[in-house]
Amino acid sequence: MNHQTLQALGIDLGTRNTLVAAWGDPPSILPLGEGEPAVPTCLARYQDEWLFGTPARQALEAGEGGNINIRYDLNSPLCDSNSDKEAWDIENAREWLVFLLKEAEYRLRYSEFALAITVPYPYVNPARKKLMQAARQTGVKHILLVHEPLACAAGWRLRNPIRELRKVVILTLGAGFTQAAAALVSPEEIRILTALNAPGWGGDQCDVLIGEEALEALSNQGAIKSAQIDYQDQIPFLSAVEKTRSLLSRRQTVRLAAFLKGQKINFELSRDKMNGWLSPYIDQVETIAQKAHLALSLKADALLVAGRMAETPLLIDRLSSLFGKQPVLLPQETSALGAAWFSHAFFTDEEKASSAVVDALPYDIKLVIPKGDRTSLHSIISMNTSMDLSHETFFKPIFLASRSEPFGIEILQGESLESSHYRTRFEISNVPSDAKGVKHVELNISIDPNGIFSCQFTDRLTKKSLPAIEILPKTALEEKILEQGTLPSPARAMPLASEQTPPPSKARREAPSPIPMRAPSCPKALLIKRSFASIEEILYQHQIEKEAIPPKGASHEDFSWDAFSLVVLTSASQFDRYIETIGQRLESFVKAGGSALILDWASIYIAKAFPGYVQFHEEPHGGMAAYVQATVVDPDLEKITGNTLELDLSAGAWDPIKDLLRPEDVQVFLTGSYAIRNGFYQENKPLAVFFPYHQGRVVFSVLNEDTFSTPTGRKVLDFFLNYAMSHIY
Numbered sequence: 001m002n003h004q005t006l007q008a009l010g011i012d013l014g015t016r017n018t019l020v021a022a023w024g025d026p027p028s029i030l031p032l033g034e035g036e037p038a039v040p041t042c043l044a045r046y047q048d049e050w051l052f053g054t055p056a057r058q059a060l061e062a063g064e065g066g067n068i069n070i071r072y073d074l075n076s077p078l079c080d081s082n083s084d085k086e087a088w089d090i091e092n093a094r095e096w097l098v099f100l101l102k103e104a105e106y107r108l109r110y111s112e113f114a115l116a117i118t119v120p121y122p123y124v125n126p127a128r129k130k131l132m133q134a135a136r137q138t139g140v141k142h143i144l145l146v147h148e149p150l151a152c153a154a155g156w157r158l159r160n161p162i163r164e165l166r167k168v169v170i171l172t173l174g175a176g177f178t179q180a181a182a183a184l185v186s187p188e189e190i191r192i193l194t195a196l197n198a199p200g201w202g203g204d205q206c207d208v209l210i211g212e213e214a215l216e217a218l219s220n221q222g223a224i225k226s227a228q229i230d231y232q233d234q235i236p237f238l239s240a241v242e243k244t245r246s247l248l249s250r251r252q253t254v255r256l257a258a259f260l261k262g263q264k265i266n267f268e269l270s271r272d273k274m275n276g277w278l279s280p281y282i283d284q285v286e287t288i289a290q291k292a293h294l295a296l297s298l299k300a301d302a303l304l305v306a307g308r309m310a311e312t313p314l315l316i317d318r319l320s321s322l323f324g325k326q327p328v329l330l331p332q333e334t335s336a337l338g339a340a341w342f343s344h345a346f347f348t349d350e351e352k353a354s355s356a357v358v359d360a361l362p363y364d365i366k367l368v369i370p371k372g373d374r375t376s377l378h379s380i381i382s383m384n385t386s387m388d389l390s391h392e393t394f395f396k397p398i399f400l401a402s403r404s405e406p407f408g409i410e411i412l413q414g415e416s417l418e419s420s421h422y423r424t425r426f427e428i429s430n431v432p433s434d435a436k437g438v439k440h441v442e443l444n445i446s447i448d449p450n451g452i453f454s455c456q457f458t459d460r461l462t463k464k465s466l467p468a469i470e471i472l473p474k475t476a477l478e479e480k481i482l483e484q485g486t487l488p489s490p491a492r493a494m495p496l497a498s499e500q501t502p503p504p505s506k507a508r509r510e511a512p513s514p515i516p517m518r519a520p521s522c523p524k525a526l527l528i529k530r531s532f533a534s535i536e537e538i539l540y541q542h543q544i545e546k547e548a549i550p551p552k553g554a555s556h557e558d559f560s561w562d563a564f565s566l567v568v569l570t571s572a573s574q575f576d577r578y579i580e581t582i583g584q585r586l587e588s589f590v591k592a593g594g595s596a597l598i599l600d601w602a603s604i605y606i607a608k609a610f611p612g613y614v615q616f617h618e619e620p621h622g623g624m625a626a627y628v629q630a631t632v633v634d635p636d637l638e639k640i641t642g643n644t645l646e647l648d649l650s651a652g653a654w655d656p657i658k659d660l661l662r663p664e665d666v667q668v669f670l671t672g673s674y675a676i677r678n679g680f681y682q683e684n685k686p687l688a689v690f691f692p693y694h695q696g697r698v699v700f701s702v703l704n705e706d707t708f709s710t711p712t713g714r715k716v717l718d719f720f721l722n723y724a725m726s727h728i729y
Helices: 054-061 070-074 082-108 125-137 148-159 203-220 235-247 271-277 279-295 313-323 334-348 476-484 533-541 551-555 579-591 600-609 635-641 711-725
Strands: 007-013 017-022 043-046 049-052 113-119 142-147 166-173 178-185 189-197 253-260 263-270 302-306 356-360 365-371 374-381 386-388 398-402 407-413 422-428 439-447 453-459 469-471 524-528 545-549 566-569 595-599 614-616 626-632 644-649 657-660 667-675 681-693 696-701
Touching: 007 082, 007 148, 007 334, 017 082, 017 334, 043 054, 043 082, 049 054, 049 082, 082 113, 082 125, 113 125, 113 148, 113 334, 125 142, 125 422, 142 148, 142 334, 148 166, 148 178, 148 189, 148 302, 148 334, 148 356, 166 279, 166 313, 178 279, 189 279, 203 235, 203 263, 203 271, 203 279, 235 253, 235 263, 263 271, 271 279, 271 313, 279 313, 302 313, 374 439, 398 407, 407 439, 407 453, 422 453, 524 533, 524 551, 533 545, 533 711, 551 579, 566 579, 566 711, 579 595, 579 600, 579 681, 579 696, 595 600, 595 711, 600 614, 600 696, 614 681, 626 635, 626 681, 635 711, 644 667, 644 711, 657 681, 681 711, 696 711
Parallel strands: 007 113, 113 142, 166 302, 189 356, 524 545, 524 566, 566 595, 595 696
Antiparallel strands: 007 017, 043 049, 166 178, 178 189, 253 263, 356 386, 365 374, 365 407, 398 439, 407 422, 422 469, 439 453, 614 657, 626 644, 626 667, 667 681, 681 696
């Protein structure tokens, strides 16, 4: 694998927000969605389409159902019981990751990625496996799960280069999880000594606690009827609580104003009251911070604090008093940048010059041994066992004996039967017995760098591997299916206006058409996927109406393309599910007399709809970022721009044309010389072409928005549009 073609990404998959960082010089945070550095970790399903990030969160806060929080879904024991979302957790995670990869692909001009995804300590084996399965289903081959405190340590070192060993305590105070770690950080190594978690505590739980206390106070005053908070149904109320708590970090009093189940909530909340209500949470944070400090012999050089609860004034005061120094509040992007470093160090750094990484196992692995009416636990692997992340860790074999058939082995992941999130049973049939009728089995456990443990079984008498059946405990959803015999239908959220199929509207002006067309003779454009601002500007200048809709809407059979004269496609992705359908509709549209302007990464539609005209390189997006000196070979375009153009293709990878399959039918506008990713240099290759297709026309160019943002670039784009639609006027 040529790692030069991989782009290393780090994904901070938070309970409330997600950030994506790209490795580079320097590493940077990618804007997502509508240009936000962090998007809400939220998606909503409407029919067969998804809403992501802010639109999904807005639907949730508007009181619409069917909104899903990824972090809860992946870890069933931490999942809200509302609607039993465990049924869709892998699909949800995959769709969320696909959304992030599309954003990265568009902004970085790469199509192949290596991923490092942050996970919390409480993620047990099923949760980690589900997340890995979802990530692999996106087509990404290089994936690593990184614990959040470890990612914070790497991100902190990245932004604060150190020359000697530093002893640090790391606290990650997120919305869903509260974690601590003791770490040794040097230029050569990051080593986690102790991994700790405060079960059941996070920012979301704190907001619920504050909300319940406020409601109880108002109920005691007779101001409202008593109301119980249901997290999923009362998101608007809890969002108001979160904003109020955040404001109290800078003010002494704030008025909490919200609605809950039709009741108006108006409550003055003081910082002192909030501190009192949050004291159980702060006590838990202090406890795990103290344990991490003890692992460093109370000699920590720094206390690093990350997460949404880090702004709580009383917590910072208590931590300052405990450590004798002011905590270092890490920026929001620290974890994502650290994850990007891991992605680079493990998958794209061919020199392997990066420092070593040793993590601590954040859970116990124990054997569950029945003894009559009682059950005892036998520790196999202890919590905080060191693991070198450069390879899979193997442990000493465990020798077991039993007379039972099948041979049963039960394993617990956690400290006790009560606190465990994962308890599984393995059953092995037909194990040979010795002369006394006893079966002897050797258990070998290994843990990979993602924190996923595996069990292998061997017959000690024959030394042969034994196949085992893993019997997982039933989820709440499975119990309901057994009880009711049906699977509940997924809830749906209200769509955004842009996701709905737009009704056809009247065009501003009409012009006679010289040939029969499936598209009407009125100049109206359909913009699919992303639209360039320069395209919209030129369409407006020509008084051409436009409709901009996502691929799902354009591919739907109920949406007619008959109202349009021109289809504009400016981007596409290998992850798009609608490529085949849109390709078929595009071919029919142009065949019947419509025009198509296809730019940049939308070249994939040329291959799908018109495969016999232009050939592209096998490796997608193989053009190297550069400024290309282009030769204008079309005489009409030369009158507008002159005989040469400097084209800005420096934004990232692009799709160069390899050859013309039917040169007699293809007209070339521009040619240029450039390098491609396999190291070859292409000379005088087409950069923009036109070809007729039955009764319609197709214009394609490798140029992107950066090229069209200049005055000369706008003239070139105007020429392409006019050429594509010249048979319509």
